[in-house]
Each structure stands twice: as structure tokens, then as C-alpha cells.
Amino acid sequence: MKAELAVVLASGGMDSCVTVAIAAQDYDLALMHVRYGQRTQCRELEAFRNIADHYRVPKDRRLVANIDHLRRIGGSSLTDKSIDIAEADLDREGIPSSYVPFRNANMLSMAVSWAEVIGATRIFIGAVEEDSSGYPDCRREFYDAFNRLIDVGTRPETQIEIVTPLIAMKKSEIVARGIELEAPLHLTWSCYRSEAKACGRCDSCTLRLRGFREAGVEDPIDYE
Amino acid sequence: MKAELAVVLASGGMDSCVTVAIAAQDYDLALMHVRYGQRTQCRELEAFRNIADHYRVPKDRRLVANIDHLRRIGGSSLTDKSIDIAEADLDREGIPSSYVPFRNANMLSMAVSWAEVIGATRIFIGAVEEDSSGYPDCRREFYDAFNRLIDVGTRPETQIEIVTPLIAMKKSEIVARGIELEAPLHLTWSCYRSEAKACGRCDSCTLRLRGFREAGVEDPIDYE
Numbered sequence: 399m400k401a402e403l404a405v406v407l408a409s410g411g412m413d414s415c416v417t418v419a420i421a422a423q424d425y426d427l428a429l430m431h432v433r434y435g436q437r438t439q440c441r442e443l444e445a446f447r448n449i450a451d452h453y454r455v456p457k458d459r460r461l462v463a464n465i466d467h468l469r470r471i472g473g474s475s476l477t478d479k480s481i482d483i484a485e486a487d488l489d490r491e492g493i494p495s496s497y498v499p500f501r502n503a504n505m506l507s508m509a510v511s512w513a514e515v516i517g518a519t520r521i522f523i524g525a526v527e528e529d530s531s532g533y534p535d536c537r538r539e540f541y542d543a544f545n546r547l548i549d550v551g552t553r554p555e556t557q558i559e560i561v562t563p564l565i566a567m568k569k570s571e572i573v574a575r576g577i578e579l580e581a582p583l584h585l586t587w588s589c590y591r592s593e594a595k596a597c598g599r600c601d602s603c604t605l606r607l608r609g610f611r612e613a614g615v616e617d618p619i620d621y622e
Numbered sequence: 623m624k625a626e627l628a629v630v631l632a633s634g635g636m637d638s639c640v641t642v643a644i645a646a647q648d649y650d651l652a653l654m655h656v657r658y659g660q661r662t663q664c665r666e667l668e669a670f671r672n673i674a675d676h677y678r679v680p681k682d683r684r685l686v687a688n689i690d691h692l693r694r695i696g697g698s699s700l701t702d703k704s705i706d707i708a709e710a711d712l713d714r715e716g717i718p719s720s721y722v723p724f725r726n727a728n729m730l731s732m733a734v735s736w737a738e739v740i741g742a743t744r745i746f747i748g749a750v751e752e753d754s755s756g757y758p759d760c761r762r763e764f765y766d767a768f769n770r771l772i773d774v775g776t777r778p779e780t781q782i783e784i785v786t787p788l789i790a791m792k793k794s795e796i797v798a799r800g801i802e803l804e805a806p807l808h809l810t811w812s813c814y815r816s817e818a819k820a821c822g823r824c825d826s827c828t829l830r831l832r833g834f835r836e837a838g839v840e841d842p843i844d845y846e
Contacts, residue, residue, distance in 0.1 A: 461694065467687035467732050473739035493777055499738040500731055503775055507727040508691050514723040515697035535775045543771040550767050551727055551759045553717055 401426045404520040404561075405513045407505055410445030412586045412606055413524035413564055416572050418449060419581035420563045421522045428459040428518055432505050434498070435469025436476045437483075441593035448585040459516075463508055474498040476590060483591045486604035493532055494601060496590060502535035506544055506560065510551075513558050521560045528566055538565055569609025577615060584618035595622045625650045628744040628785075629737045631729055634669030636810045636830055637748035637788055640796050642673060643805035644787045645746045652683040652742055656729050658722070659693025660700045661707075665817035672809040683740075687732055698722040700814060707815045710828035717756055718825060720814060726759035730768055730784065734775075737782050745784045752790055762789055793833025801839060808842035819846045 404425035408414045409432075421427060431446040433439045443462065450460050472478040475495040484495055502525065509521045525536045534540065541560050548558050564572055576583050588606045589596035596603050598621040610617040628649035632638045633656075645651060655670040657663045667686065674684050696702040699719040708719055726749065733745045749760045758764065765784050772782050788796055800807050812830045813820035820827050822845040834841040 461691065463689070463691035463694070465687070465689045465691070465732075467685065467689070468735060470685065470687070471736050471739050473735075497777075499735040499777075500772075500775060501735070503731040503771060504728070504735060507724055507731045511692060511697075511723040511725070511728060512695050515695050534777060537774065540771070540775045543767065543774050547727060547764070547767040547771055548724075550761065551724060551764045553721075553723075553758060 402520070403428055403516060403518040404522055405430055405509045405516075405518045406522040407432070407509055407524070408446050408449060410442040410449065410586060411524075411588045411602070412576065412583060412609075413526055413572060415449055415583060415586045416576040416579070416581050417522050417524035417563060418453060419576060419579040421520070421561075422453055423579070425520060426459075427453055427455050428461070428512070428516060429453075429455050430461045430463065430509050430512060432463050432465065432508065434465050434477065434501070434504075437479070437591070438587065438589060438593050441587050445585055445587040449582060452582045452585060461512055465504070468498055468501060468504065471499070483600050485599050486601045488601070488604060493534065496601060497533050500535060502533075502540070503544070510548055510558060514552055514556050519557055519559070521558060523560065523562055524564050525562050526564050526567060526569070526572070528568055538562070541565070568612070569605055570612035573609045573613035573615055577613075586619070592622070595620045597622055626744070627652055627740060627742040628746055629654055629733045629740075629742045630746040631656070631733055631748070632670050632673060634666040634673065634810060635748075635812045635826070636800065636807055636833075637750055637796060639673055639807060639810045640800040640803070640805050641746050641748035641787060642677060643800060643803040645744070645785075646677055647803070649744060650683075651677055651679050652685070652736070652740060653677075653679050654685045654687065654733055654736060656687050656689065656732065658689050658701065658725070658728075661703070661815065662811065662813060662817050665811050669809055669811040673806060676806045676809060685736055689728070692722055692725060692728065695723070707824050709823050710825045712825070712828060717758065720825060721757050724759060726757075726764070727768070734772055734782060738776055738780050743781055743783070745782060747784065747786055748788050749786050750788050750791065750793070750796070752792055762786070765789070792836070793829055794836035797833045797837040797839055801837075810843070816846070819844045821846055
């Protein structure tokens with residue numbers, strides 16, 4: 399019997415790679431990647447392709463979407479080159495400069511459009527609430543509200559549910575789960591700043607490295 | 623005192639033109655237009671620009687966003703040239719072939735990102751529930767759910783509310799309101815099918831023409 403189909407939002411980073419590995423246990427995969435003008439979008443796309451190849455996802459189940467409004471809107475160090483990528487400070491309060499306003503709602507809306515057309519019943523996203531950078535669109539209640547939106551905003555016969563398997567995990571647990579599922583973590587890219595070697599100092603690198611350290615595992619990618 | 627700022631989603635059609643006129647009564651305007659690969663996107667953009675010029679909206683308060691995923695996803699006669707635009711049948715049951723899956727959620731997410739960066743407090747959208755084509759994302763409960771999503775998915779200090787001034791109006795009431803507010807209906811474009819003269823036979827033309835007829839007003843645009 400053919401499995402049901404799940405769309406997985408895959409940035410090319412570690413969290414979404416582990417999310418792909420989790421979804422692959424129970425679903426046929428359709429992988430979506432969004433280029434929104436982030437600094438490292440070429441390197442992220444390469445990571446996405448390598449991960450999709452690893453899981454043998456057919457070409458018609460891969461969607462690389464191009465949107466230009468988030469870059470043009472700006473307001474985030476990820477898309478606006480006039481704002482520096484901050485050195486990591488995981489104890490800072492408030493929302494970091496890398497926050498892209500309402501980004502996950504943009505991506506989930508895109509994923510729902512695709513899921514409705516291809517008949518996928520789940521959308522997986524590797525959002526992390528517990529051990530995260532503090533983005534407002536990474537919280538459980540945001541995904542609860544989005545599921546309600548899908549329920550009222552799609553065809554009556556459409557049944558799509560957003561699944562957030564990492565939401566309550568610490569980074570070290572994500573690393574451990576990835577290794578347990580043989581996720582290709584060596585193919586992933588997390589750095590906000592660089593496309594050559596990872597900088598090791600931005601929020602994303604720092605969270606990742608701490609996760610590997612606490613899991614007692616060596617990070618397989620190269621750092622500056 | 624400077625008025626508050628509102629983002630208005632403006633397709634270039636009649637409904638959104640009247641929505642712009644309504645928003646302009648109480649707010650400074652920021653107009654957003656989305657090119658998503660719809661057949662008539664060049665003509666719609668021209669209408670958008672003419673309407674923005676009419677209301678003297680400065681260039682930095684206009685955002686023309688380009689997204690390619692809805693066209694590539696397909697599933698709608700508006701974006702997929704292999705599906706014909708149906709002749710109007712306003713008594714048909716179910717959801718018409720012109721439905722673009724979850725389109726309004728995509729657009730509203732984009733508008734929220736922009737509103738959050740420029741400090742707008744309202745997002746106006748000319749959705750019509752009563753006298754519409756029956757799209758699921760034109761219903762009141764969809765906008766209620768979206769307001770909840772904004773509440774939980776943006777910065778704590780962000781206050782953005784979606785406003786749907788046409789939601790309960792009939793097309794004839796929209797025409798009458800537009801004329802009362804001196805909205806530039808002669809600059810608008812509604813046809814799903816053509817970019818030269820409006821076809822007069824698709825759902826969108828038919829609803830528009832019926833609205834003008836019932837309002838006892840002549841439609842100022844040309845038809846085939």
C-alpha cells in the first residue's frame with residue numbers, strides 16, 4: 399500500500415534535515431525549499447539538493463520556490479545586507495536581528511498551496527521552540543493557529559495538518575535523533591553568514607555547535 | 623497629526639479599488655500588488671499602477687511582489703494555461719476552477735511581513751463572501767483565524783489587524799460605494815481571461831457586469 403504524502407519544508411539546515419528523516423519513516427516525501435533572498439541562499443539550495451538526492455526524492459516532488467518580497471521588505475539581518483549578522487549572544491533578551499517578519503507564515507502558506515494540489519496530508523516543519531533564537535513564529539500556539547487557518551481556508555475535502563516534530567526538543571536531542579535515524583547531517587548548512595566555511599560564531603552556528611557538544615558528537619561540517 | 627498607515631492588497635480589480643478608496647478615508651496608504659503568474663498579470667499591474675497614481679501613493683509605499691510558486695504549483699485555471707477559463711455559471715455548486723489554492727493566505731502573509739516592517743496597523747483586503755465565486759479563503763472565519771495567527775506570530779509589540787470592508791456586500795453595493803467615494807473604477811481590470819478588452823463572459827466579468835447593472839450604473843471599461 400502506498401504511503402500518504404507529506405510536504406517537508408527543507409531549508410538545508412540541520413533541523414529540517416532531521417525533520418525530513420522523521421517524516422520519511424511514515425510518509426512519501428515532497429520537499430519544498432524557499433529562496434527568499436537570504437544571504438546564504440545558494441549554499442542552502444545546494445544543501446537542499448544534496449539532502450533530496452540522499453532521500454531519492456523524485457524531481458516532481460521537489461519545489462524550489464522563489465519569492466522576492468521578503469528581501470525587498472528587509473527588516474532582517476538575514477536578507478538586508480545593511481544590517482550585520484550579530485555575533486551570537488544566546489542570553490540576549492527579545493527578538494534577534496535575524497528575525498524575518500512572519501517568514502514561517504509565508505512558507506507555510508506556500509506549502510499548503512502545494513499540499514492541496516498534490517494531495518499531501520501533512521506538512522512537516524522543523525521549528526524549535528525550546529532551544530531557539532526566540533522567533534515568535536516558532537511557538538506551538540502559532541502552529542495551532544495555522545492549523546485552524548488551514549481548516550477554514552481550504553477546500554472542504556482537504557485534510558492537511560502541520561506537524562512540528564522538533565518543537566519541544568533541545569538542539570542536542572535533535573542531533574541525537576538525527577544520528578539515530580542516519581540523517582545526512584554532513585550535507586546540511588546552518589550558517590547565517592558564510593557560504594564557504596561556516597563561521598562558527600553567528601546564532602545559528604553557535605546553537606548548532608552547542609547541540610553537537612551536548613550530544614557528545616562531533617559536527618561533521620567544516621568551520622573557519 | 624499624521625494618520626496611521628494601512629497596507630491595502632490591490633489586485634487592480636474593482637473590489638480592491640473600492641477597498642483602497644475606503645482605506646484612504648482614515649489611513650495613509652501603502653499598496654501591495656502580487657504577481658503570481660496569473661494570465662492577466664501585466665494588465666493587472668498596469669491597473670494597479672494607475673490606481674496608485676490616482677491616490678498619489680509614493681513609490682516607497684508601493685510593493686510589487688513576485689512569486690513563482692503558485693504558477694508552478696498550478697491547480698487553477700488562473701495560473702495553469704492547460705486549464706481553460708470557464709464560461710461563467712454563477713449557479714454552479716462547489717469551488718470553481720479559478721480557485722488558486724490558499725492564495726489569500728499567501729498574500730496576507732506577505733502583507734503582514736511588510737506591515738510589520740513599515741509599522742502599518744491595518745491590512746485591508748477586498749474579499750467578498752456574500753456575492754462571490756465561492757472561494758474558501760473569502761469567508762469571514764478565514765479572516766478571524768488569520769487575525770489570531772498574526773496575534774501569535776509577530777513581535778509582541780506589533781498590532782496588525784486585517785480589515786475586510788466588503789465582506790458582507792453585494793457587488794451592486796460595492797459599485798455604489800465606489801461611486802460614492804469617487805473611486806477610479808475606469809482604471810480597474812477584472813477579467814480573468816484577456817488583457818486587451820474584457821471578455822465579459824468569465825465569472826469575474828459576469829459578477830462585475832451584474833453588479834453594475836443592479837446598481838443602475840454603466841461600467842466604464844470596454845468589453846469585447
